[in-house]
Amino acid sequence: MGLAIGMTACFLIFLYVRFELSYDQFNKKADQIYRLVIDVKNSGETASGYQTAAPMASALKSEFPEVQAVTRVIPANLLVIKGNFKFQEEHSLWADSSLFDIFDFPLKYGNPHTALKEPNSIVFSETAAHKYFGSSNPVGQSLLLTGLKLPAIVTGVMKDIPGNSHIKADMLVSMSTFTGSFQPNIEGDWSSLIYYSYVLLKPGINPQKLQAQFPSFIQKYASSELKKAHESYALFLEPLKDIYLRSKRGAPEHGDLNNVYIFSVIALFLLLIACVNFINLTTARSVERAKEVGIRKVAGAAKFQLIWQFLVESSIISFIAFLFAFFLCYLSIPLFNQLSGKIISQGIFEYKSDIPFLFLLSFGIGLLAGLYPAFVLSAFKPISVLKGRFASGNKGIFLRKVLVIIQFSTSIALIVGTIVIYTQINFMHTQPLGFDKNQLLVLDNNGDRNIPAFKQQLAEIPSIESSSISSSIPGRDYNNNIIDKTDIENNRGEIQEVDLNSYNVDYDFLDVFKIKLIAGRNFSKEYLTDSIHAMILNNTAVKNLGYASPQKIIGKRFNADGTQGTVIGVIDDFHYHSLKEAVQPLSLRMGLNYWDFITLKVNAKNLPATLAVLKNKWDRIIPNRPFMYFFLDENFDKQYSADQKFGRLFLYFALLAILISSLGLLALASYSTLQRTKEIGIRKVLGASVIGIVNLLSKDFLKLVLIAAIIAFPIAWYTMNKWLQNFAYKINISWWVFVFAGMLARLISLITISCQAIKAAIANPVKSLRTE
Numbered sequence: 001m002g003l004a005i006g007m008t009a010c011f012l013i014f015l016y017v018r019f020e021l022s023y024d025q026f027n028k029k030a031d032q033i034y035r036l037v038i039d040v041k042n043s044g045e046t047a048s049g050y051q052t053a054a055p056m057a058s059a060l061k062s063e064f065p066e067v068q069a070v071t072r073v074i075p076a077n078l079l080v081i082k083g084n085f086k087f088q089e090e091h092s093l094w095a096d097s098s099l100f101d102i103f104d105f106p107l108k109y110g111n112p113h114t115a116l117k118e119p120n121s122i123v124f125s126e127t128a129a130h131k132y133f134g135s136s137n138p139v140g141q142s143l144l145l146t147g148l149k150l151p152a153i154v155t156g157v158m159k160d161i162p163g164n165s166h167i168k169a170d171m172l173v174s175m176s177t178f179t180g181s182f183q184p185n186i187e188g189d190w191s192s193l194i195y196y197s198y199v200l201l202k203p204g205i206n207p208q209k210l211q212a213q214f215p216s217f218i219q220k221y222a223s224s225e226l227k228k229a230h231e232s233y234a235l236f237l238e239p240l241k242d243i244y245l246r247s248k249r250g251a252p253e254h255g256d257l258n259n260v261y262i263f264s265v266i267a268l269f270l271l272l273i274a275c276v277n278f279i280n281l282t283t284a285r286s287v288e289r290a291k292e293v294g295i296r297k298v299a300g301a302a303k304f305q306l307i308w309q310f311l312v313e314s315s316i317i318s319f320i321a322f323l324f325a326f327f328l329c330y331l332s333i334p335l336f337n338q339l340s341g342k343i344i345s346q347g348i349f350e351y352k353s354d355i356p357f358l359f360l361l362s363f364g365i366g367l368l369a370g371l372y373p374a375f376v377l378s379a380f381k382p383i384s385v386l387k388g389r390f391a392s393g394n395k396g397i398f399l400r401k402v403l404v405i406i407q408f409s410t411s412i413a414l415i416v417g418t419i420v421i422y423t424q425i426n427f428m429h430t431q432p433l434g435f436d437k438n439q440l441l442v443l444d445n446n447g448d449r450n451i452p453a454f455k456q457q458l459a460e461i462p463s464i465e466s467s468s469i470s471s472s473i474p475g476r477d478y479n480n481n482i483i484d485k486t487d488i489e490n491n492r493g494e495i496q497e498v499d500l501n502s503y504n505v506d507y508d509f510l511d512v513f514k515i516k517l518i519a520g521r522n523f524s525k526e527y528l529t530d531s532i533h534a535m536i537l538n539n540t541a542v543k544n545l546g547y548a549s550p551q552k553i554i555g556k557r558f559n560a561d562g563t564q565g566t567v568i569g570v571i572d573d574f575h576y577h578s579l580k581e582a583v584q585p586l587s588l589r590m591g592l593n594y595w596d597f598i599t600l601k602v603n604a605k606n607l608p609a610t611l612a613v614l615k616n617k618w619d620r621i622i623p624n625r626p627f628m629y630f631f632l633d634e635n636f637d638k639q640y641s642a643d644q645k646f647g648r649l650f651l652y653f654a655l656l657a658i659l660i661s662s663l664g665l666l667a668l669a670s671y672s673t674l675q676r677t678k679e680i681g682i683r684k685v686l687g688a689s690v691i692g693i694v695n696l697l698s699k700d701f702l703k704l705v706l707i708a709a710i711i712a713f714p715i716a717w718y719t720m721n722k723w724l725q726n727f728a729y730k731i732n733i734s735w736w737v738f739v740f741a742g743m744l745a746r747l748i749s750l751i752t753i754s755c756q757a758i759k760a761a762i763a764n765p766v767k768s769l770r771t772e
Contacts, residue, residue: 004324006274110156318366408708434574475636519550520569533565541585
């Protein structure tokens with residue numbers, strides 16, 4: 001069972017690691033596909049990103065014969081209306097018609113070459129199509145898109161995009177719809193960076209050689225525009241296979257390669273611990289089998305025959321363990337999927353080619369784990385063991401102690417890791433954010449023009465204490481933020497161009513979120529110019545502009561999107577993204593006439609009644625959009641869901657390691673007790689107490705745990721310190737973590753050893769002295 005538990009944990013981690021490493025590799029041309037990424041340089045600063053300008057991809061295709069095809073997508077959150085039903089498709093993409101030429105997203109219905117060619121064309125995933133049309137073929141059916149109620153035609157249904165794709169979508173809408181109805185001039189704009197661009201190179205093309213020609217390409221096509229903007233671009237090709245795990249630029253969905261490494265090491269150590277147990281348990285029983293070996297040798301058995309016998313035995317036990325592990329995997333895969341937050345595997349038989357591999361792996365484990373016991377047992381001298389003078393050699397005892405130290409070093413390191421992970425997660429949940437996220441109800445309106453009128457009606461609801469409309473809220477991803485290139489007067493009196501995250505807000509934004517104003521004033525209706533010509537900056541933006549204090553920037557000039565004005569206030573930094581990221585420069589402005597959210601400070605006493613009243617007013621004032629809401633605190637904490645899932649998985653594997661290590665210690669304690677049976681009997685006859693005998697048998701093992709702790713602590717500190725580098729705001733690993741982990745390991749080992757020690761200490765000494 002110990003070996004089976006170790007194999008089960010190893011197999012599950014194998015599935016997880018294989019899934020993480022397989023991202024985007026289902027594409028047949030994955031080795032030829034690259035993402036176009038960009039560095040933007042201005043005012044001596046460089047910003048790295050993965051969003052490009054509209055004309056970049058098509059210009060590459062026309063300029064370089066090495067490029068076979070290009071495609072672009074833009075994330076979207078689109079309203080879909082079908083009869084009386086309204087759905088907000090949050091996982092949508094505006095996509096070029098060439099998408100299906102590059103990526104392997106097969107269509108169940110429709111022609112992949114023409115499905116996204118015409119304006120107002122839609123391709124649904126199978127799951128989304130079933131939601132709208134049931135099981136029938138929907139190609140040719142019509143729908144209405146966005147608040148403008150654009151008539152659109154379903155031109156295809158694709159199979160659901162695999163879970164191991166960094167591109168995810170339930171609905172694709174032709175890019176010509178976006179450029180025709182929303183951004184008619186964007187196709188020639190080299191400064192608006194909103195597209196995800198992908199390039200398919202012809203077979204055999206060296207991407208580095210192609211990339212070396214990009215500076216002259218940018219000079220040829222965009223030099224005049226960039227010169228006006230005082231910017232420069234540097235383009236690069238990033239391999240598709242690197243986007244999810246290895247890219248430092250981010251992605252719509254991205255993983256953590258360090259987590260993959262950590263789990264891989266845990267899997268190897270769990271398997272190692274299980275094998276060590278197997279060796280210790282087998283050699284601990286060597287005393288019982290010594291006479292059997294002696295009789296076999298006297299009867300004429302050769303050493304190689306005994307080795308063969310014990311190897312066959314270990315292989316059979318390993319095979320039985322494999323069957324147990326196979327069954328345990330079958331039962332635990334649904335739970336494992338739930339814990340990881342992904343469909344890692346549909347079942348143990350999903351990848352049938354894995355089964356022979358796992359079987360051979362288990363057979364190899366059994367063979368390797370059985371080698372040492374086989375050679376030890378086959379080397380017994382028949383005369384000694386038959387006369388009862390068998391004793392294990394010092395080398396064997398030393399090896400078993402080393403193996404137990406390895407086991408508990410691993411367990412203690414995992415205990416330290418678990419404590420650090422949960423302490424960091426708790427730190428992020430409890431750290432002051434610079435704003436109040438409690439009792440804030442957020443309605444998602446996706447830029448509906450009637451939202452100011454809806455806000456005016458909220459004064460009639462007593463349970464609504466205050467409200468604010470804004471283009472974004474804390475905790476939303478970058479797609480909900482506007483990045484403004486803004487000219488602001490710096491501390492030297494020069495006009496400096498800076499990139500600012502920008503929120504479009506109303507007069508009540510600071511009050512609703514309780515954001516602290518540290519200099520100047522808030523937006524006010526008493527100043528008519530505030531609606532267009534005023535800006536509030538956060539403290540980070542002020543520091544980046546070189547000002548020694550926030551008060552000194554008040555009244556300084558700015559120019560954003562052709563609108564001029566002055567800075568009227570400075571707010572204290574607040575974490576509008578997770579604590580994994582440092583606070584970035586932020587500006588608050590009014591008058592942009594774009595609102596995505598309305599945030600309500602609510603009295604939670606009778607929330608269902610409040611929601612019912614809100615929905616009634618919503619349906620009356622904003623009838624074309626579904627009533628969608630969430631609580632800000634829950635939504636903000638979703639940013640840490642991946643870390644929480646990682647922590648849970650780490651905890652469960654740490655518990656398995658401790659369990660298997662305890663079995664190994666139990667084996668060694670059992671072996672030691674058998675070896676000292678006569679000694680225990682003599683000590684009892686001479687008056688030794690039960691507690692004294694337990695202490696005698698325990699102290700040597702507790703020394704091993706102490707040595708294991710000394711080895712584990714620096715390894716755990718280094719590993720977890722590297723893991724914490726992923727967070728801009730992090731804990732310091734305190735000394736108490738190591739003390740607690742060491743004391744916990746000591747307690748677990750003491751309980752484990754005591755099971756055997758107490759049993760030996762209370763045994764009848766007469767039986768102990770008659771042991772031979």
